[in-house]
Amino acid sequence: MDAFKGCFCSTKTSKLPRDEDPIILASETPFTVNEIEALHDLFKKLSSTIVDDDLIHKVFDLFDAKHNGVIKFGGFVRSLSVFHPNASEEDKITFAFRLYDLRQTGYIERVELKEMVLAILSELDSTLTDDAVDSIVDKTMIEADLNGDGRIDPEEWKDFVTKNPSLLKNMTLPYLKELTLAFPSFVLNTEVPDYK
Numbered sequence: 712m713d714a715f716k717g718c719f720c721s722t723k724t725s726k727l728p729r730d731e732d733p734i735i736l737a738s739e740t741p742f743t744v745n746e747i748e749a750l751h752d753l754f755k756k757l758s759s760t761i762v763d764d765d766l767i768h769k770v771f772d773l774f775d776a777k778h779n780g781v782i783k784f785g786g787f788v789r790s791l792s793v794f795h796p797n798a799s800e801e802d803k804i805t806f807a808f809r810l811y812d813l814r815q816t817g818y819i820e821r822v823e824l825k826e827m828v829l830a831i832l833s834e835l836d837s838t839l840t841d842d843a844v845d846s847i848v849d850k851t852m853i854e855a856d857l858n859g860d861g862r863i864d865p866e867e868w869k870d871f872v873t874k875n876p877s878l879l880k881n882m883t884l885p886y887l888k889e890l891t892l893a894f895p896s897f898v899l900n901t902e903v904p905d906y907k
Contacts, residue, residue, distance in 0.1 A: 731785035740788060741797035746887070747788055754784050773809055794884040803882040808868045818862035824848050
């Protein structure tokens with residue numbers, strides 16, 4: 712059994728629910744099996760920080776697809792996959808829309824857009840006058856709200872992002888493609904061939 716110590720797939724795979732199997736997750740996401748195994752190592756560390764129960768307790772609403780207040784490993788991998796360099800632009804656009812649709816109405820409303828602009832400015836430690844923020848929001852609404860109903864629907868968002876690709880710049884995390892380098896001790900022990 713010591714030969715399998717640290718190997719996520721050898722003895723533990725049979726204990727994982729089918730939707731959390733590394734091979735299945737690799738087939739459903741841009742991650743390779745080895746990257747998923749490295750993600751599992753990271754997930755185990757994150758999920759044991761508060762309660763050691765293999766769950767991440769309410770960290771990201773968007774990642775909690777089942778809306779049950781916790782994130783299991785499969786949900787963690789599927790959620791992170793949108794940030795993978797090989798994820799489709801369509802997936803990134805859809806996720807970014809959900810990110811801006813704070814109230815989950817299916818539309819991005821002016822107030823939500825303003826909240827996101829303020830949050831981004833805060834992250835950048837930048838401040839603008841209220842008039843400048845309102846000007847940014849107004850300009851964005853004019854450019855994005857093509858049908859003039861005062862809100863941005865998913866199709867309008869897709870058109871807007873296509874014209875402004877820098878909006879997706881933070882939707883790709885290059886190091887997700889190099890996960891196995893971040894957790895080399897784990898990868899050396901894997902016995903599952905990489906399927907991508």
